[in-house]
Amino acid sequence: MHNPRIDIPYTRxxxxxxxxxxxxxxxxxxxxxLTRLYRQMVLTRLFDQKAVALQRTGRIGTYAPTLGQxxxxxxxxxxxxxxxxxxxYYRDTAVQLMRGVRMEEILLYWGGDERGSAYADxxxxxxxxxxxxxxxxxxxxxxxxxxxxxxxxxxVAVTTCGDGATxxxxxxxxxxxxxxxxxxxxxxxxxxxxxxSVPRSIQCGAATLAQKAIGAGFPGEQVDGxxxxxxxxxxxxxxxxARHGKGPVLLECISYRLGxxxxxxxxxRYRSADEVKKAWQEEPIKRLQAYLAANAVWDEGRxxxxxxxxxxxxxxxxxxxxxxGTQPVESVIDHVYASWPAPLAExxxxxxxxxxxxxxxxxx
Numbered sequence: 001m002h003n004p005r006i007d008i009p010y011t012r013x014x015x016x017x018x019x020x021x022x023x024x025x026x027x028x029x030x031x032x033x034l035t036r037l038y039r040q041m042v043l044t045r046l047f048d049q050k051a052v053a054l055q056r057t058g059r060i061g062t063y064a065p066t067l068g069q070x071x072x073x074x075x076x077x078x079x080x081x082x083x084x085x086x087x088x089y090y091r092d093t094a095v096q097l098m099r100g101v102r103m104e105e106i107l108l109y110w111g112g113d114e115r116g117s118a119y120a121d122x123x124x125x126x127x128x129x130x131x132x133x134x135x136x137x138x139x140x141x142x143x144x145x146x147x148x149x150x151x152x153x154x155x156v157a158v159t160t161c162g163d164g165a166t167x168x169x170x171x172x173x174x175x176x177x178x179x180x181x182x183x184x185x186x187x188x189x190x191x192x193x194x195x196x197s198v199p200r201s202i203q204c205g206a207a208t209l210a211q212k213a214i215g216a217g218f219p220g221e222q223v224d225g226x227x228x229x230x231x232x233x234x235x236x237x238x239x240x241x242a243r244h245g246k247g248p249v250l251l252e253c254i255s256y257r258l259g260x261x262x263x264x265x266x267x268x269r270y271r272s273a274d275e276v277k278k279a280w281q282e283e284p285i286k287r288l289q290a291y292l293a294a295n296a297v298w299d300e301g302r303x304x305x306x307x308x309x310x311x312x313x314x315x316x317x318x319x320x321x322x323x324x325g326t327q328p329v330e331s332v333i334d335h336v337y338a339s340w341p342a343p344l345a346e347x348x349x350x351x352x353x354x355x356x357x358x359x360x361x362x363x364x
Contacts, residue, residue: 006211011234012224016282018290025233031297037078037228038288038298041070043310044094045285047103050314051093051110055263059322060111064090068226068258071284072190073160074098075231079239080158086127087141087159091190095160100124103317108324114331115324135165138174138187145183145248156242160188164195166209175250179216182247186238187213189250190225192257197270213250225253226284229291258283329355 013028015021027033048067054060066073069091077098080086086099093106100121109116109130117129128144131137141159148155165171166189178185189209193200206212213220223234231253238249256279260267267276292298328334333348340348 006207006214008208008210009221010223011221011230012227013229013233014224014227014287014291016226016287018287018294020291024229027236028229028233031292031295034228034288034292035297037074037232038285038292039306039310040074040078040094040098041228041285041288042306043313044070044074044097046307046310047097047106047314047317048093050318051107052259052263054107054318055110060107062262062264063110064262065257065259066091066093068279068283069190069192069255070094071228071231071288072188072225072253072255075228075235076158076160076188079232079235080156082123083153084156084158084239085141085144086124087137087144087157088128088130089137089159089161089165090130090132091162092130092160096124096127096130099127101127102320103314104321104324107318107321111321113324113327114335115327117335135161135168135170135174137161138165138171139177141185141187142174142177142183145178145185146181148184149181154184154243154245156184156186156239158186158188158239160190162195163189163191163193163200163209164198164203165189166212167195167203172212175213175216178248179213179218182218182245184242184245185248186235186242187248187250188235189252190255191252192225192255194257194261194267194271196261196265197267208252210250210252213248218248218250220250220252222252222254225255226282226287228284228288255284256282 013021013024044066048065051060051063052065055063073092073094077095080099086095088095096106097103100123101119105116105119119125119127128137128140138159138161141157145157148157161171191200191209195203208222210220210222221234224230234251238251241249258276258279289298330348330352
């Protein structure tokens with residue numbers, strides 16, 4: 001059977017040691033920008049570590065770490081405009097932080113508290129909450145982008161997912177409608193090599209995940225997800241294309257999940273230590289740090305000061321989270337419907353009455 005070759009663009013500017021591989025885009029000589037991006041990656045990683053620790057001590061529920069994938073989220077979050085809409089998946093801590101979601105809100109979400117999705121910052125009021133069902137958010141993003149197009153707005157819907165989600169019908173249906181209607185969308189696939197315990201190598205027969213966009217009628221490309229300069233450059237181009245009415249783009253960011261899939265997972269059961277050790281040699285934070293140090297804009301003193309500053313910021317957020325108090329009992333059902341059907345309204349009143357009786361009995 002004839003299998004024609006599909007050439008997919010691949011972008012990388014820095015090698016794993018942080019050395020330049022060729023000429024950089026014009027914007028990349030802005031070291032103030034690069035140090036801000038680096039700071040945000042470090043902050044994300046330290047927050048991530050704290051969230052895992054909180055789960056291990058029973059203070060939040062299951063959490064999905066972003067370890068090793070910080071460059072992707074930080075690049076997306078730094079480039080989206082306030083009027084754009086993020087339709088995220090569960091491993092999007094970095095993007096959310098850049099968009100203005102507060103750390104304590106993220107912790108509330110993973111603690112099972114509905115207040116974690118009621119973002120206080122008006123800049124992110126229209127962003128969607130994290131989506132745990134696999135790939136369903138891609139179709140939600142199509143709906144958002146369709147609204148932008150009908151209204152004639154120069155806004156972009158950005159949706160993210162992992163490599164495993166690209167095997168779901170929801171994802172493929174979203175690609176189809178985005179291409180057919182030429183919607184202002186950017187699909188970002190975080191190809192971290194593992195869909196829980198299923199490796200990318202056996203999950204899909206295509207040579208790349210990016211080429212799935214070709215069948216839907218729009219560009220797909222790969223980028224080194226451990227290279228902040230490369231991810232930033234291609235996300236920038238994709239957003240610009242979508243914003244100016246040229247249709248969607250799919251970016252497959254090649255990364256590696258250095259930690260467990262979630263805190264309910266044990267990746268040592270299906271991955272070798274050698275594989276993980278090799279992946280650590282290509283991780284994004286050390287790569288950008290090496291590049292900044294080689295250009296004399298970063299050193300150990302700045303690094304230690306940054307870590308101390310970020311740890312202080314994270315700890316303050318944890319204290320705000322832990323002082324938030326208990327959410328109202330009715331929040332369990334209040335966010336299911338926009339307007340309540342009569343039978344459920346009656347159930348809500350019964351729930352409130354039961355909770356009130358329980359509270360009275362507790363104090364007797």
